[in-house]
Amino acid sequence: MKYAVRHTTTYTYDKPVSDSLGVAHLRPRVLPWQTVEDYEVQVAPAPNDLREDLDHYGNHVTYFQLTEPHQRLVVEGRGTVEVLTPVHAEETLVTPWERLRPLVQTAAPLAWTATDVALPSPLVDQVPGAHDYATASLRPGRPVGEAVTDLMHRIHADFEYDDTATTVTSTIAHVLEARAGVCQDFAHLLLACLRGHGLAARYVSGYLSTDPPPGRERVVGADASHAWVEVWLGGDDWLALDPTNDQWAGDRYVTVAWGRDYGDVPPLKGVIFTEARKSTMQVAVDVAPWALQG
């Protein structure tokens, strides 16, 4: 599938900001199953400094600074992305999950890089509750594809989608306790479950293209940032699981960036110098099927 992707973040402040520095993870990665065309990151007012780079995980990252006093900041990424559904070999999916623990099978190909996401990370701490929750799915000898898919099903069934249940700073323990959260929480929880048993799994930030409700028109900008998880299948093979929607990520999923957890890849973060006390923030995400363009 091919999509026109647009992600706009707008901040306004009640007093001028004299200096604003930002780091954005917006430009989607180029992957064997994903191509990216004409992508641009734009900042308004025009920044006096803007630089694109690849971060530690190979994600595109944009650094910018604007020292022109302003009360409104707009950061927008837009471009075209074409996605295929990743395919996994059956023999990979039936590997017993215990054989995919990089801290144990240290000599396995690329186990050394996968180690980074097998360890606890700042937002995904190791809590016994997550380990215990996952044990029912990760039974000894079970094929990895089946085991982790079962875990995804259970999270989807046991946890309620509720954007009032958690905040951006909620911990794994809090999500376990509340039995509710948003996509970011479910992704973090699934990471904690998998890592608690020694599997390597990374946080993926991106978009999910959604269909309008039957009989309604597409509403531009009504989509949202999304988050899911990729679990290591050995070598350079990762299986993408979306616990929020209870499915493997396919050609409706645009991968922007991945890291240990949300903290490595927020779409936009920044530091501002201002006397302002309040701000408004609007995020508009639009993932439109290419065919509907023009």
Add this chain to the structure above:
Amino acid sequence: MTVIRDYAAGLNQPTLGGDPHRYDEVVGRDGSLRAPWKGLAERAVRLTPGDLARADDDIVRALADDGVTYGRPGRRPGPWRLDPVPLILDAASWGQLEIGLAQRAELLNAVLADLYGERRLLAEGLVPPAVVMGHAGYARVVARPSFHEPHPLVLSATDLGRDAHGEWRVLADRTQAPSGLGYAMENRRVLSRVLPQLYRESGLHRMAPFFSALRSALQQAAAGDMPDPRVVVLSPGSHSETAYDQAFIASALGFPLVEGSDLVVCDGWVQMRVFGRLERVDVILRRVDSDWSDPLELRGDSRLGVAGLTEAVRRGRVRVVNGLGAGVLENPALLPYLPAVSEALLGEPLLLDSVPTWWCGDPESRERVLDDLEHLQVRRIDGPPTELAELGPDEIRARVLAAPHAYVGQELLPLSQAPVWRGATVPGREVRPQALTLRTFTLRYGSAYRPLVGGLVTLIEPANAVDRWSPQRSKDLWVLKEDPAQPDQGLPEVQPLTHARSSTGTVPRVLEDMFWFGRESERCEDMLRLVLVCHALADDYRTRPTSTGNQGLQVMLTAVARLAGRQDTDDLDAEFRSLLLDYDRVGSFAHSLDGLRDALAGVRDQLSPDIWRAFGVTERAAYALETNNHSHQVADSAGRMLTGVLSLQGVLANMIRDHGWHMVHLGHHLERALQLCHLMRATTTRRRGIDVDREVLTAVLNAAESAVTHQRRYRGYVRTGGVLELLLTDPDNPRSLQFNLAELATHLAALPASTGSSRPERLVTVLLEQLAETEVATLVAIGGESRPNLEAFLDQMLAQLTRLGEAVSELHLATGPAPQSLVGLPVVDSFDTDAATGEVRLP
């Protein structure tokens, strides 16, 4: 007997000696003195208890006079302590260690470059990846393909201890932001003054050339070929544990000591806020931990860093020393892998062994550790060594098993021991053996790593020491030359340091500290004078409650209460002691002195070290007061404290006439005017009968240090009008309101942000006009029991002076808004905006 011979003899007696398994630094197994001590001829060996007692006293005094402190978490900084007996090593034994240290720094640099570059060590499994990736010091923001720094390690420190055979072993590597070089230099400075003969005749390596080399290495660290790079020392602030060390280094090297708020990043360049403009910074000697160095890309809650610093580093536009992320080497889990890493990266065997260490992420090592919990110290790979010291073996085992990769087990070395001065209380046992560790420093100079020939020795308190935060004692390390002709530090070619004064004089934060230097020193002085006056009255009259003198005393005590609050006590001596000693009592002398010390600590590199003598004097006076219950000690100590505080004027007189100097005076005159108005407001606005009034006025003149002038001018005839003239309108009395307002105008005019019509200048002009229009005769006028005009006048002056202080802060000390996180602002749905202009309407 001499101290060293007593010590040697004592070692053979089990009750007096230390641990028999310990290597002794002075006495060999056979009871004879070790080589370096023999080499010191008879001089060191002949030191008597008397010599050492004197040296110890001199050291305490010298360190206090230099204001050398060491911070303790959650407590006031304590004095730095130095033992009078140096640790002495001869050229031969040092030489071996030196080679090992140089190799180690080279190896660590190669490891660092690899971990942030190619990561061959991890890919090939020479270091288990979890050792690095599981360590909090691994800074992924600088581990990017676009950025590579070949020599990220410029200055490292190594902590060493000896094993039972006397071999040095590495206990820990300090690469994040190594501290202690300043303390080491200060130790040397003090010891060379206190034991001058021994110092001269021992033929040891002087440290100075190492500092010159450090200065030059930092300048050369600048990117490109810059003729005169700007180097700064980035400090977390004067409340940091090692604030003294940081200021010492900055001042010894002649580089400005700055804090994060003094720097900004603009277009990827780091710049220093200098009055009204920005100046580029090329090299940062970093004493802030990596994690706290940039709120944009590292810890967002840090107030110590510079937003955008990481990006500036990645673009090669500033060089940070040591590089961001260097703290990943402060990882005990690396130790067991270093021998293999050395073979792989340097092609050499590792020369200096580390303390035996096992990483629990490795199954066999984990078993080894869990089987021997009694003898091993278990610690987290990125936590302090003693973090788990209080836990029982079961709890430790549980923690290790829950996250094995995060823990190591380490052998505890017996360490070596050396004689330490214990005071002349027990004849024949003045020195006792105590265990020690050694911190060494290694610098990348030119293309090679050079260890400092010297170091900082820390004495380890016995495990059962009462207070874990008791200031540690240190020792100086003397490394003897093989041949007196050998150049110091083996560095003949280094240029000596030119003492360039650093130029942070106009950074807003520095001006602010200077302002408070002026204000707090004046508060100190005024409170001391008030206490002295009250104590004198109390001495004369406390036994005669109905006397006019005692009534005068009661009035003066209301002035004290106005400035320092009222204490619920009838015991006047207790009150005086509280006013002098109680740090927690706002308005007390001790409280203001603390404020003064804080302000000075922030600008330590700007000021002559003489400034700290004032604190040496006041501390000794405070100690005398604490240990002597007699009432007369109050006056004695307060008098000595006053001498100390007044000595600051001498330092000021010798200060360069820059903006900072004007700022000190601005604070000083503003505070003097305020204090005077408070004093008069509390004492002179009511009538209490002629005799009592006379007592009060005399006391006020004394407290305002104008009694002598008054005596000369009015021949001892004390009346309200004369006193008001002298204290309010006299243009020649440096204590008068008129004089201080005029001085305020002068110093204000000298500041760069002053325009002639700025708000502070306007406020002073109004104050001066109001004072000029005021007739003393009107102020004296009586209305019933009080002087309503005087009361109103002083209230008005106080209000305006307070406003002036705020205006000065706003105009001259403003640093602009502090940085905050983009997502930190409370988010609202919408603002109340003006429909016509579209602008936000403010409440």
